[in-house]
Amino acid sequence: MDLVDQLTIFVLAAFVGFEVISKVPATLHTPLMSQTNAIHGIVVLGGLLVIGASDSLLTDVIGWIAIFFGTVNVVGGFLVTDRMLGMFVRKPKPDRDDSSASTPGSSSPREGSG
């Protein structure tokens, strides 16, 4: 791919990113951040691709650390996001009075005054 093709992908991806992410509600901003954090761990691909051509001990060491960092980033990021989001799933509460669980009007979004 030449540079212009790459830039095209970059610009389109930026617009898609802004569109999709601006729809995420504030409630989910921490999991969103943690999930996108895991996604940038995709750099581990770079480590995998580069290490094959390594012909010195130093490059081996650099590559090992890069792949290690990237894998922690990916695996840890997705797992911790999953743990967090699991908490947002509504669980049945046997000891809670159901009549108080719904608060009329409490969740209807209003136009904010800023």
Add this chain to the structure above:
Amino acid sequence: MAASFVSAGALSLDSDFLALCYIAAFSLFIFGVRQGTHPTTARRGNMIAALGMAIAVGATLATDVIGNWGIILTAIAAGAAVGWIASARVAMTDMPQMVALYNGLGGGAVALIAWSEFRDIQGHGELFDLNVFIPILFSMVVGSISFWGSNIAFGKLQGILPQRSVSVPGQQFVNGLLLLGLIAACVAMAIDNESPSEELFVACLIAAALLGNFFVLPIGGADMPVVISLLNAFTGLAAAAAGFSLDNTALIVGGTLVGSSGTILTLEMATAMNRSVANILFAGFGGAPAAGAAATEERPHRSIGAQDAAIALAYADSVVIVPGYGLAVAQAQHAVAEMADELERRGVEVRYAIHPVAGRMPGHMNVLLAEADVDYEKLIEMDDINPDMPRTDVAVVIGANDVTNPAAKEDPDSPIAGMPIIETHEARQVIVIKRSLSPGFAGIDNDLFYMDKTAMLFMDAKGAAQEITSELGEL
């Protein structure tokens, strides 16, 4: 975890197939993030994004350029083990530093990959094509800044480093010199693209590391939501740059997606503080208390005990709880949720007012309260709860301070003037649970504490919530 894909073997895959796998991977990333717009679908969205990652890694490992399996397998195994253990053990209150740490690791990986690429091209005695070399230099510098900056943010959040602004005179000048030097060195390497010096490259790596340290050290703890968001965007853009140099679409799209998300969150957090991003990053806010603080030490206030607080709450119709970082520090989320449950059992309507910058990262309070099984529909955003405040019987401020300070609205000379706040001072009655009258992060006194309708309950958040719950049981 990813090691299981190795069984696909080192068969030679045609590059079109690899490209298709990358398209599948980034489509799943976008779709996964799209599912994150609602709490009921977000978990599945995260799994979809993880599947995209598995496809990208699996397809890459199956190509024939992959070698050095010993290094790949041990690094992946060690990384997966560390990531798995760390994410299983971390407490929800420590989530900001966990995210900072993972973000830093991603940035470190990008910088090291850039260095490997540099050595690879140099080792083959090839000319550094600028289409490849400029992205390498960018990802090296930005990745290194992100790695060290995130580590400092981690240290501050974890309490290893002081939360307050740490700075020396002339620091901005030194940072500016470092940045100029970095740019000059990168331009010099790009001009000498037949045989750029590796020593200069490593020197840039170190200079960027220093810049990352110096850049985050002066920023105080309460501004961390902005810093973490910004560093997240940095790592994303550095990863996208690595995608340019490696000609890898999955990296370009994945990195750009993160860059967008980090940028949006950075701007939202800055808006919520009514400060520009530049002011947050360079002003060293919170380093010295504002002049007004000392003059106002002896103002009259009303102090109450847990029993009085319990009575006030039990006879209210509507209660709004305003949580802040103090709730996270005291690990009080479960105790507060139990108190709210007890009140609801008595027919009191309880809701939570969430300020955008409450806590140490965007949405920090939401995660803590979700951990304590609080229904997310009871967590109301600032703009939606403020119109209801005048009709609220009791506002309970737990571990929050500056985000409730009416001076932001009423005193144009206040350092936080214009910052949107939760308007607790409009409620009929206010109970502030706090250990002392000490000022918040902005270093200014909170007028809310001295209002006639305000009662101070001087306890830590967890103990206070527990005592109020037990007092409620006895009423």
